[in-house]
Amino acid sequence: MRICKSLRIPFIIVVVVVLTAGCFGGNLGGDAKPAAGLEPVTLTFMLPQTHFKEFLKESIRQFEEEQENVKINVQVIPDNQWVNLIKTKVFTNETPDIVRIDKSVMMQIGTDRFVELEESEPWMERVIPAELESKRIDGKAYGLPVSSNSTIGIVYNKKLFSENGLEIPRSIEELWEVCRRFNELGIIPLYASDKDSWTTQTWFTSAAPQVAPEGTWDKLMTNRANWGDIGEFAQVLNDMVALRANGYTNRDYMIATYTSAVDAMSSGSAAMYVSGHFFINDVLKKNADIELGMAPMVYGDRITQIQSQGMFSIFKKSEHAELAKAFLDWFSQAENMDVFTNGWGYTPIFNDQKAALPEWLEILNRDYIRPGKVVPHVDSLLVGVDFMDFWGYQQELVAGDLTANETLQKWDEAYAQQMKNRKVPGWAE
Incomplete structure (x- = not known):
């Protein structure tokens, strides 16, 4: 499932609903409109305080503008409480849809709590191999790479x-x-x-x-x-x-x-x-x-x-896993990743990124x-x-x-x- 700029995420929501009836298939695209009376969907996204920077806020605002019926509810956690709170959320079954997480923390929690991402994910072939390999666990991918060495x-x-x-x-x-x-x-x-x-x-x-x-x-x-x-x-x-x-x-x-x-x-x-x-x-x-x-x-x-260990990962408890995957695909696009990696001062993570490195x-x-x-x-x-x-x-x-x-x-x-x-x-x- 590839998300292009012309695609409206509300259409994805409709397809996800159809998926539950066993009728999912085909390539998404076009200017599909949300069904009448469709309620907005909110994705919850948890990350440490110092990671909620202005360039990420702007990207989230842009995503919400492009996808009319989707909102991102960001849960910002103080850095000193970060790891312990993730573990508490897992223990109490109150996990968000998406989390910014390092491979080492995921290993402490257990990969069985996260959605394994298949090689067929549309962004997989664009990742610089070393940046994907450094985040795999037992050869499997559990998140979109968002940090570089x-x-x-x-x-x-x-x-x-x-x-x-x-x-x-x-x-x-x-x-x-x-x-x-x-x-x-x-x-x-x-x-x-x-x-x-x-x-x-x-x-x-x-x-x-x-x-x-x-x-x-x-x-x-x-x-x-x-x-x-x-x-x-x-x-x-x-x-x-x-x-x-x-x-x-x-x-x-x-x-x-x-x-x-x-x-x-x-x-x-x-x-x-x-x-x-x-x-x-x-x-x-x-x-x-x-x-x-x-x-x-x-x-x-x-x-x-x-x-690099940083990923945007999806918890298995997410009620909107397919929509969360669509967000990851949107975020992975070169123009969005250029904003993100430039904001952090990272080297490129995807092979089609074009931003120049600072001196x-x-x-x-x-x-x-x-x-x-x-x-x-x-x-x-x-x-x-x-x-x-x-x-x-x-x-x-x-x-x-x-x-x-x-x-x-x-x-x-x-x-x-x-x-x-x-x-x-x-x-x-």
């Missing part, structure tokens, strides 16, 4: 570095010196937004792969090592705390948010922030004239890369991605692990309530219980 590192203000004669730090020692210099200039060296725990953990999850001894991740997955046994991990956490303790971040880091980080970087009051593609794009929306770059974490010369992303591709100077992010190394507890422990760490060793010990306990609950090989009771 992206990088995480130190986002920096090029002008602040150049006009003050400073080089991008390549080691932790160089970072201390750069921070000291910016501090003297009255510029926030490295912004921290620890009210949002998902931003706090970015330092560790993008730095840990740079320092982990060979074989660490396999040992952690198979119960042959503990997180607290790896001294390099404790050092990375101690460095994160030291940045705050030495006054090299904003003083209000415990109440600062991702949004305030965007404001600080866009205004030029902060020189650096650890984040990903999406952050650069959000800053540029606030200040189109600012010049930003991204450098690797200061523990190596490779950029941290997250293998900063071209530089990343040239210097790191194409030459293969990348290291996988923790989420890509331990797919299916729920790190929400670890995020919270790191929030306690920077608040001064835990030491680095205590943080890792608490995470070891939560991690072990999670692996046992999932019955991962090597973790039997």
Whole structure:
């Protein structure tokens, strides 16, 4: 079933009704009108707060304008509650029609809760193969790919570095010196937004792969090592705390948010922030004239890369699964995906997309991605692990309530219980 621009989704609704009588078939098209008195249909769409960006709101408005009798009811969930709330919705059988979900979270919930998408879906043949494969589970597709491989590192203000004669730090020692210099200039060296725990953990999850001894991740997955046994991990956490303790971040880091980080970087009051593609794009929306770059974490010369996991997926409990599929097809069209991927600063996901990459992303591709100077992010190394507890422990760490060793010990306990609950090989009771 291919949805083209001339097709009215209300006609799909009529066909879905006919489908229940066993009369579905043929190719949809033309200027079909909804049946008289047809009630509007509402699709529910759940996603995390930071994902409900203006460009997505505009796309949803456009969809609703084109499809007269279809509405999208967006359920926006605070980021820190995201994973737990999805699990609660599944447990209580109150799932929406469509959800923005990562492969790792889907694996925690179970693929049996989601609609498996057949290879005959009209958008399948247009997906760049690597972007589809990175989201398959046991060889099967359970969602429309909506995120591409992206990088995480130190986002920096090029002008602040150049006009003050400073080089991008390549080691932790160089970072201390750069921070000291910016501090003297009255510029926030490295912004921290620890009210949002998902931003706090970015330092560790993008730095840990740079320092982990060979074989660490396999040992952690198979119960042959503990997180607290790896001294390099404790050092990375101690460095994160030291940045705050030495006054090299904003003083209000415990109440600062991702949004305030965007404001600080866009205004030029902060020189650096650890984040990903999406952050650069959000800053540029606030200040189109600012010049930003991204450098690797200061523990190596490779950029941290997250293998794309993001999908728009349909819950099996959806009463409008066919209509939800039609929405996914509409969203997959090149002109719609160009808006979406440009909004996030992603590379193309479909092979017929035409949008050009921004300069900063071209530089990343040239210097790191194409030459293969990348290291996988923790989420890509331990797919299916729920790190929400670890995020919270790191929030306690920077608040001064835990030491680095205590943080890792608490995470070891939560991690072990999670692996046992999932019955991962090597973790039997």
